[in-house]
Amino acid sequence: MPEPHITRLYLFISLFFCSYVIHALPEQALVPGGIALLQLPDYEQGTEVYFKNKRIAVFPYDKSWVAMAGIGLSTKPGDYEFSIRRTDGLTLNTKITVEYKKYDEQHLTIKNKRKVNPNKNDSERIATESIRKKKAKKRYSETIPDVDFIWPVTGRISSIFGLRRFFNEQERRPHSGLDIAAAKGTPIKATASGTVIDAGNFFFSGNMVYLDHGQGIVSLYAHMSKIRVKPGDVVKQGDIIGEVGQTGRVTGPHLHFAVIANQTLIDPAFMLPRDGNTEEVDKRMKKD
Numbered sequence: 488m489p490e491p492h493i494t495r496l497y498l499f500i501s502l503f504f505c506s507y508v509i510h511a512l513p514e515q516a517l518v519p520g521g522i523a524l525l526q527l528p529d530y531e532q533g534t535e536v537y538f539k540n541k542r543i544a545v546f547p548y549d550k551s552w553v554a555m556a557g558i559g560l561s562t563k564p565g566d567y568e569f570s571i572r573r574t575d576g577l578t579l580n581t582k583i584t585v586e587y588k589k590y591d592e593q594h595l596t597i598k599n600k601r602k603v604n605p606n607k608n609d610s611e612r613i614a615t616e617s618i619r620k621k622k623a624k625k626r627y628s629e630t631i632p633d634v635d636f637i638w639p640v641t642g643r644i645s646s647i648f649g650l651r652r653f654f655n656e657q658e659r660r661p662h663s664g665l666d667i668a669a670a671k672g673t674p675i676k677a678t679a680s681g682t683v684i685d686a687g688n689f690f691f692s693g694n695m696v697y698l699d700h701g702q703g704i705v706s707l708y709a710h711m712s713k714i715r716v717k718p719g720d721v722v723k724q725g726d727i728i729g730e731v732g733q734t735g736r737v738t739g740p741h742l743h744f745a746v747i748a749n750q751t752l753i754d755p756a757f758m759l760p761r762d763g764n765t766e767e768v769d770k771r772m773k774k775d
């Protein structure tokens with residue numbers, strides 16, 4: 488006789504896709520840079536869920552449990568599997584299909600040419616910082632994450648996630664976060680409760696803070712004028728962690744907000760409530 492929970496595991500994803508009405512869950516988007524959600528009706532403490540060999544976050548939602556995987560921007564369209572490693576030693580696999588998504592180009596002019604073509608000293612600094620960034624990105628703590636994010640700053644979205652970027656007509660990495668334009672000094676809120684992993688000045692990102700929200704969910708805030716926290720600090724959702732600025736490689740004051748899940752940068756827009764940024768809602772209404 489087949490085990491009943493195996494079949495039940497398969498009634499998943501589409502449920503979330505249709506029923507996204509409240510903001511408690513991130514929005515599912517099976518595209519590069521998006522999020523895949525998996526319902527785990529028979530979840531038991533100790534069960535571990537993996538996506539592309541990386542352990543992913545599992546949290547309670549609506550009397551059940553949900554696993555959340557970040558889908559990297561470089562993910563090719565096609566089939567991928569969640570692996571559910573149960574406490575009894577059994578591993579169950581369940582498939583999702585990642586679709587193609589077109590990302591546009593963005594061309595920016597940076598006055599400080601060193602921020603586009605760093606000199607030898609800069610390159611050494613960048614290499615050291617890259618190790619620090621990787622370490623923060625890999626953070627995995629057992630805390631159950633609060634994925635009900637709030638907007639860290641509200642304002643005009645000046646650049647979206649995933650754009651193919653050209654600085655002074657030279658191609659660089661795609662845009663890894665969401666840019667929210669705001670005046671210098673605007674307070675930046677912690678998107679969810681967490682612990683400060685790292686905080687400091689970086690060559691490209693300027694003054695930056697990383698927050699660990701638990702189980703591989705990390706948020707980062709870049710180009711700040713002021714940092715108001717230090718590594719190890721525990722913050723609550725909405726606590727002020729810094730101020731908007733224009734430090735690092737920028738064209739003007741804004742917050743670069745990025746979200747990492749299972750060591751993968753994802754589009755923060757899928758984590759944020761749709762009605763949490765008045766200016767954006769106003770803009771959408773004008774368009775309609």
Ligand SMILES: [Zn+2]
Nearest residue numbers: 664665666743
């Ligand atoms: Zn940015």
